[in-house]
Amino acid sequence: MQTIHSITELQAVLGNERAANKRIAFVPTMGNLHEGHIQLIHQANRNADITVASIFVNPLQFGENEDLDAYPRTLQSDQEKLSAADCDYLFAPKMEDMYPNGQVIQTLVEVPGISQLHCGISRPIHFRGVATVVCKLFGIVRPDVAIFGEKDFQQLMVIRRMTEDLFLPVEIQGAPIARAESGLALSSRNGYLSEQEMEIAPTLNRTIRETVAQVISGNHDYSQLEESAQQQLEEAGFKRDYFNICRRHDLQPAQPEDKELVLVAAAYLGKARLIDNMVIDL
Numbered sequence: 260m261q262t263i264h265s266i267t268e269l270q271a272v273l274g275n276e277r278a279a280n281k282r283i284a285f286v287p288t289m290g291n292l293h294e295g296h297i298q299l300i301h302q303a304n305r306n307a308d309i310t311v312a313s314i315f316v317n318p319l320q321f322g323e324n325e326d327l328d329a330y331p332r333t334l335q336s337d338q339e340k341l342s343a344a345d346c347d348y349l350f351a352p353k354m355e356d357m358y359p360n361g362q363v364i365q366t367l368v369e370v371p372g373i374s375q376l377h378c379g380i381s382r383p384i385h386f387r388g389v390a391t392v393v394c395k396l397f398g399i400v401r402p403d404v405a406i407f408g409e410k411d412f413q414q415l416m417v418i419r420r421m422t423e424d425l426f427l428p429v430e431i432q433g434a435p436i437a438r439a440e441s442g443l444a445l446s447s448r449n450g451y452l453s454e455q456e457m458e459i460a461p462t463l464n465r466t467i468r469e470t471v472a473q474v475i476s477g478n479h480d481y482s483q484l485e486e487s488a489q490q491q492l493e494e495a496g497f498k499r500d501y502f503n504i505c506r507r508h509d510l511q512p513a514q515p516e517d518k519e520l521v522l523v524a525a526a527y528l529g530k531a532r533l534i535d536n537m538v539i540d541l
């Protein structure tokens with residue numbers, strides 16, 4: 260695997276691959292890679308001739324009191340993992356190349372509506388930062404296909420909408436959530452959890468599964484189910500963010516007659532903010 264830091268060098272190398280009729284898959288990440296990321300690389304390998312991963316901790320998607328400075332930077336071990344997973348190129352750009360005019364004087368990509376819900380309430384600038392950097396990365400890499408984890412269900416929807424609205428010539432694929440045996444969704448932020456919090460963390464997924472089971476068995480009092488799940492999580496030691504049963508196509512609150520749903524949830528545990536979700540077909 261070749262690691263490339265410069266935008267022009269990456270573009271030259273990928274230009275040659277494209278000229279040789281190679282189909283290019285892209286997996287954008289912020290590094291600190293875990294098995295979930297590696298599964299994205301495997302999916303990319305199955306879907307294209309060339310796999311490009313990126314590692315860039317994007318400041319634009321972190322709010323003022325969030326974990327930008329603490330976010331783990333582990334380039335060397337990430338390179339080893341990507342190489343072992345048969346990734347072809349790692350693009351690890353410098354901040355000043357991604358934001359040559361600084362972060363304030365910067366064209367922004369805003370995906371209205373969906374970006375303001377759920378995660379967008381506690382993280383109001385987050386999806387604008389994500390959409391902006393993904394759009395820039397798509398412009399640099401020009402992939403045929405890009406793979407994103409379904410753990411970030413709302414992010415995946417924001418990226419699909421952006422790609423559609425801006426007619427970007429890239430296929431967006433979601434990849435199933437990778438989980439620990441306990442059910443805990445794998446996340447770089449799990450590294451913030453203490454040993455004791457690690458024991459508590461799977462309660463989020465368990466509560467989601469129990470709630471989904473109730474929905475499937477015919478309980479459509481969604482507000483009551485959401486509130487009782489929030490209370491269960493608080494009793495286990497979490498602080499509330501959101502726990503919402505939604506329509507899958509627009510992430511608006513589900514109505515009893517809706518059939519295609521998704522339960523999206525986020526909760527704070529110690530220094531970590533954990534998110535998870537589960538789709539429901541009635």
Ligand code: PAF
Binds near residue numbers: 317
């Ligand atoms: O999901 C992530 O790791 C990030 O939000 C992404 C898509 C790499 C953009 O910075």
